[in-house]
Amino acid sequence: MTKTEKNYLKSIELLGEQNKQSYQEAGEIKLPASYGQVNKIVACGMGGSQLGVDLVSSLFAKELKVPIIQVRDYQLPGFVDEKTLVLLISYSGTTEEVLSISSKLKTPFGSAQGRQNLKLIVITTGGRLAQIARKNHWPLYKFEPKNNPSGQPRMGTGYVIGSLLAILKKLQLIKVSGDQLNDILKLKTKNLKNKIIVIVAAEHLAGNAHIIANQINESAKQFACYFILPELNHHLLEGLAYPRQKNIFFLFLNSKNYHPHNQKRFQITQEVLKKQKIGLTEINFAGPLRRIEASSKIIEALSFLYWGGQLSYQLAKLNRVNPNFIPWVNYLKKKLS
Incomplete structure (x- = not known):
């Protein structure tokens, strides 16, 4: 087995640790109280960066207090306003589509395209997106992907799952118990079989x-x-x-x-x-x-x-x-x- 293969398998085994790390770390970021006063969430990201959002939005559909709308494009939808929590998610911090959206949001709370007082949170490992977040003083969860040795965003899904749950919990936008959150932080090995399309x-x-x-x-x-x-x-x-x-x-x-x-x-x-x-x-x-x-x-x-x-x-x-x-x-x- 090559080192690349070992790292890939190790990332799978460490999925639970990704959840734990990101949930704990993202729970410590400071967010304005107004961030909890929203009626919708818009999650912007591409590819593997959106997979954790897919899981949370479907798994916790009944527990979420506001809908999550996923944007896989270069610009925000027209309905985004001051009652919207916008998440800019890019594992690498270099995703073209997400950077395109961020470039239009110049002030700490965003005022591009006639939108005033946008509520923004950035989730990334670094890159240009982290630089933009710091420059504009946007809340930033910058994580070290130490539990994803493969380096592939799709194998680091736990980082988005954990951080998104921490943010939703902190802003009281999701109703989950302590037992439920404990379950999200652990995994059990299952046998693998069958080829699929x-x-x-x-x-x-x-x-x-x-x-x-x-x-x-x-x-x-x-x-x-x-x-x-x-x-x-x-x-x-x-x-x-x-x-x-x-x-x-x-x-x-x-x-x-x-x-x-x-x-x-x-x-x-x-x-x-x-x-x-x-x-x-x-x-x-x-x-x-x-x-x-x-x-x-x-x-x-x-x-x-x-x-x-x-x-x-x-x-x-x-x-x-x-x-x-x-x-x-x-x-x-x-x-x-």
């Missing part, structure tokens, strides 16, 4: 589906996508007839915590795929804390998070590719610079 999930596991697809794309250099139930049932089942060569494989992230109708949809959807002779498998990590529904959901989400990282690594080995090397993404960035 299409991931299907629902409700609190929607963020996991996105994360796993992203990791397979980048780490294993393999095409993967995801669909969410019940939306999938309104179109995709009729889109599997052609091409007739069935080289597609479905992975279902199932859960006993889903709405009963969604559980039934999982069953019927699998029946439809089998009738069309399409390969599939189902993974179900039952959370052991049945006495607390939300905690069992957390255990499930974190188990899938760990499992997905392991899966992407095993697929990379199967495909004989370097999981840390992203030549085409780097090519694109070089051509854009």
Whole structure:
């Protein structure tokens, strides 16, 4: 096993430590009291920097007091105002799209494009984004990714999960118990198996589906996508007839915590795929804390998070590719610079 491979696996093992480190550190940053007086959150970021937001927004959908809108673009939406908490997230601190947004926000609380008193928080390891934050006196969580030896943002998802939860908790924008937060800070190892291309999930596991697809794309250099139930049932089942060569494989992230109708949809959807002779498998990590529904959901989400990282690594080995090397993404960035 090469050093690169060892570092990749170590990052997976240290996911819980990433959560702990970032939750503790981000909880210490000073935020104005007005930051808690918002009616929405806009999280700006790209690629791996948004994966933690995906997980938190889906896993804690019922506990969040305000909606989280994710922006993967060069500018803020027109509805952003003084009642919006804007998060600028870039693992590297050099993400072009996030820097484009930050460049338009010149004052400590932002006044670009007619927006007054914007509430901003920056999450990054450094780079140009950290410099801009310091210059404009924006609240900044700058972390040292000591628990992500791979150096890949998608393998440092725990840093965004932990820091985002700490910020939401500090501003009283999420209602979670101490037990729930403890669950988010620990992981259990699960066996890895099965090759996948299409991931299907629902409700609190929607963020996991996105994360796993992203990791397979980048780490294993393999095409993967995801669909969410019940939306999938309104179109995709009729889109599997052609091409007739069935080289597609479905992975279902199932859960006993889903709405009963969604559980039934999982069953019927699998029946439809089998009738069309399409390969599939189902993974179900039952959370052991049945006495607390939300905690069992957390255990499930974190188990899938760990499992997905392991899966992407095993697929990379199967495909004989370097999981840390992203030549085409780097090519694109070089051509854009």
